[in-house]
Amino acid sequence: MSEAAMAESIRRGMGDCSPAERKVARVLLAAYPSAGFETVARLAERAGVSGPTVLRFVQRLGYRGFPDFQEALRRDLDERSASPLRIYQARGAQDGDGGTLRDRAAAVSVSTLERTFAQVSTHDLDRSVELISQASGTVVIAGGRYSSLLGRALALHLEQIRPRVRMMPDEPSARAALTEDLGRKDVLVVFDYRRYEEHTQRLARFARSRHTPIVLFTDVWLSPISSDAEVVLTSETAAPSPFDALTPVLALVEAVVAGCLERLGDAAIDRMARADRAADDLALY
The missing domain is CATH 3.40.50.10490 (Glucose-6-phosphate isomerase like protein; domain 1)
Structure with missing residues (x-):
């Protein structure tokens, strides 16, 4: 799963979850991303499920445990709020070493369209x-x-x-x-x-x-x-x-x-x- 697409992955994966796990997903999406930074006990209480249900849900998403899930959520939040300037600084200036502008633009544009x-x-x-x-x-x-x-x-x-x-x-x-x-x-x-x-x-x-x-x-x-x-x-x-x-x-x-x-x-x-x-x-x- 792409960490940058965590919220979308949660939404799309609800169909594969148990009814109890779907309750966890709904709580997360209704107050995303803040709900994901609560404790397992608090999230379980809000969803009306048990703590083990919360843990099974994050494991279904592909995480080893709740701390792993929250660390991914922090990275996701950084991406979610990134400005064009931050994206440029993180990526670094394009110096042309990766091929011509035409080829670079074509590759990323086609890939983005196909994934969409x-x-x-x-x-x-x-x-x-x-x-x-x-x-x-x-x-x-x-x-x-x-x-x-x-x-x-x-x-x-x-x-x-x-x-x-x-x-x-x-x-x-x-x-x-x-x-x-x-x-x-x-x-x-x-x-x-x-x-x-x-x-x-x-x-x-x-x-x-x-x-x-x-x-x-x-x-x-x-x-x-x-x-x-x-x-x-x-x-x-x-x-x-x-x-x-x-x-x-x-x-x-x-x-x-x-x-x-x-x-x-x-x-x-x-x-x-x-x-x-x-x-x-x-x-x-």
């Missing part, structure tokens, strides 16, 4: 398509400092094939008004990546209080929003630069768009045709 699709389950991808395409209300999309760029890409595509798609506005009063409208018939799609942003988490908590389903795009360390999300789509972050890769996320976005187009069928095609006619009438392009 290998870890995304068919169920999660299909469920995200179902929620987004079949929502009878509004699909509201929100992101952070960089991830909002990916959200806008999703919004631009979805609005071509279904009605009522909104990107969360930056202007405070408009943002408050759209948030206040959230309800059971809507879907909130959130993009949140390491150094997770508090304003995005507050939005997700509000949506959850309104019983609005949440589709989360995040990294392998898992945004805190994952405990509130109905579907979590994770992507790897390795890139030629110290900045987290956007390409794997965009590939997942494109897969979701393709799935929504297939699910909506003729209704989506008709909408695209009407939009083309409107564009012609308005001489837009």
Whole structure:
């Protein structure tokens, strides 16, 4: 197991656990990573299981014991909060000895993309398509400092094939008004990546209080929003630069768009045709 992907590994491995071990996993993910630094006795108490159940769970994850698990968790936390500057300093400046820029970029990008699709389950991808395409209300999309760029890409595509798609506005009063409208018939799609942003988490908590389903795009360390999300789509972050890769996320976005187009069928095609006619009438392009 990759230590950098501990939270995602816990989430994905729950299906192989006993019912009691799944209780431990849920407690860990609901308060990740802080719950993992508690004692075995305290974690067992919170999960409503025995101490030996906690130990069996961490051994199932591949650790020799609880201290080994906590040491891995510390390293995971360092990775989870790493800034681009820290990543650059840890990696060292690239001096070109590893081949040409083209070859280095191609190798890491292809590997990151392959690992991303290998870890995304068919169920999660299909469920995200179902929620987004079949929502009878509004699909509201929100992101952070960089991830909002990916959200806008999703919004631009979805609005071509279904009605009522909104990107969360930056202007405070408009943002408050759209948030206040959230309800059971809507879907909130959130993009949140390491150094997770508090304003995005507050939005997700509000949506959850309104019983609005949440589709989360995040990294392998898992945004805190994952405990509130109905579907979590994770992507790897390795890139030629110290900045987290956007390409794997965009590939997942494109897969979701393709799935929504297939699910909506003729209704989506008709909408695209009407939009083309409107564009012609308005001489837009």
